[in-house]
Amino acid sequence: MSNLVQKYNIPGPRYTSYPTVPYWDLDSFSGQQWKSTLIGSFNVSNEDEGISLYIHLPFCESLCTFCGCHKRITKRHEVEDPYISNVLKEWKLYCDLFDTKPRIKELHLGGGTPTFFSPENLTRLINSIFKSATHAKNYEFSFEGHPNNTTKEHLQALYNVGFRRVSYGVQDYNKKVQLAIHRLQPFANVKNVTEWAREIGYTSVGHDIIFGLPFQSKDDVTQTILKTKELMPDRLAFYSYAHVPWLKGNGQRGYKDSDLPTAEIKREQYEMGKALLGEVGYSEIGMDHFSLKTDSLYKAMENGTLHRNFMGYTASKTRVMIGLGVSSISDSWGSFTQNVKNLEEYSHLVENNIIPIYRGHILTKEDKIIRKHILNLMCRFKTSWENQHEVFRELGAVKDKLSEMALDGLVEIASDSIYVTEKGRPFVRNVCMAFDLFLHRKAPDTRLFSMTI
Structure with missing residues (x-):
């Protein structure tokens, strides 16, 4: 296996879309074409399967140095209310394009740190979305929770508005690794939020584990999985750290390249982790994902409905996925678009009733x-x-x-x-x-x- 790793370990996309974003044809793209393909797909998808909605909530109180997401670091929570107001303005701009109310099949809150926002503001956001939308049959709502700041109140509030799935970023339990990635997070915090979710009634709790982190050994990965076994989340994302400091600015420069495991050690971490997860009771789902056989992701793999888009693997497919908020990506099945990444520019555009996209691709x-x-x-x-x-x-x-x-x-x-x-x-x-x-x-x-x- 080590020879194969050396042979095939090259830079490559993760394929949450095709074409991948760097190869979008920007010259032939126009916002009017995007709207046309969106309306056409919406008329089919909304009647048949519903649509998906991704909402990007970009704020974090501190920077995790492994993170490649678009975020804004701040401790000023007064940013919550105006941002939600602008997301709702953007949603209205989309709803105005359609003749019927959107039927939402999947809704996901990503970040950033969605639980940066107060339970009251998250409730306001979801309730306001559904003033102009309805629920599709067998809908699934999910959000990303930070174990250090997700409270019972967060979990209960989101449960009350329809959420039944939550995923927590664990990454690794070794303190040296956590210090390097600026994510100090004791097991007790993860245990609390996992158990709270189950007590409240969430039917799917997920954990994210990363291998290939700075200073991370094979033993660290083993110990993290064994600790995970104590909680048995319904699904796991077990994936390789993507070291791309040339794309993400200074966020991934808090350690040297020499602090990272070699490609061979990373593959050993993966193989060992994969085998251990199988022993524990998890089945491999697509790429980098594992779940218990009781989880909807496993059932989707078994019945052939597993799908992959900009939100990752999902248990069902919709032709339309609308992304709201800074940097969000949308998919009309005939075209892709991405929102502007600058928070101030995003706010300016939606306040002037302009859908805040800045690039896209029309599929041939x-x-x-x-x-x-x-x-x-x-x-x-x-x-x-x-x-x-x-x-x-x-x-x-x-x-x-x-x-x-x-x-x-x-x-x-x-x-x-x-x-x-x-x-x-x-x-x-x-x-x-x-x-x-x-x-x-x-x-x-x-x-x-x-x-x-």
């Missing part, structure tokens, strides 16, 4: 075919082109690119399909890269992505 027919194959690989570890509309001009070249991975036992290539083997699952990003025509046609001049391993 070829884009949609490739997206389908990559989604299949990321969600089901296989894809096929049995039907003619699943074939694309450069398919032969893609198969050629995968031939060496086939020799290494990572994929099996048939006349009309590709299957990622158990051995190949840790390299699924590399498999998807073979399908990424944008990456083939124009290799990046500068480093854009984290390492695949």
Whole structure:
């Protein structure tokens, strides 16, 4: 395995979209096209499955140095009210485009730190969203909670407005690692918020664990998983730290590159952690995710409805995902857009009744075919082109690119399909890269992505 790690450990996308953001065609994009594709998809999706809504809440009281999210560090909680007001103004701008009320199937609060906001303001936010929307059948609402500041009041307030899933960022329980990533967080805090959620009635509690952090050893990963076993969260994100300081400014420069585990040690951390999670009772779901068999994510994998988008893996698919707030990304199934990243610019635009997007991409027919194959690989570890509309001009070249991975036992290539083997699952990003025509046609001049391993 170590030789394969050395061979395939290259920079590559995580494929929460295709095309990936650096390859969006900005020159041919327009806000009017975005609105047109959005309205068309909304009319289908809203009637059939509902839509998804992502709300970015960017504030944090302190900087976690492993974080690659768009955030604003402040201890001034008076920023809460005006930000929520602007998010609701943005939501109204979208609702004004539609002839019917949106039926929300999935709603996720991300950050930043959503629990930076008071329970009262979070309640106000959700209740105000539903003044212009209704609930879809079998809806699922989730949020990201910080174990150090999530209170019972937060959990109860969000439960009261429909939330049944929460995920907590754990990362690692070793104090030296926590100091390096500026995330001091005792096990007792995680235990409290996990148990509170279950007492209140949450049906899915998740933990995020990261390997490859500064000063982190294999033993640290083992101990973190064993501590996690005491709480048995319903699902786990167990993923590699993405070291991209050239993209994220000074946030990831609180330690030296030499403080990070080598690629080989990272892979050993993953393999050991994956095996241990299996022994504990977790099943692997797609890439970097694990769940108990009772969780909706496992059931989605089993019945073939697992989906991946800018919110990560989800248990169901909607054609429309609207992102609200600074830096949020939206998907109309025919196009992508991203909001401006600067808080003041965002506020200025929505206050002037302008949807605050600053870039996007309109998907071509070829884009949609490739997206389908990559989604299949990321969600089901296989894809096929049995039907003619699943074939694309450069398919032969893609198969050629995968031939060496086939020799290494990572994929099996048939006349009309590709299957990622158990051995190949840790390299699924590399498999998807073979399908990424944008990456083939124009290799990046500068480093854009984290390492695949």
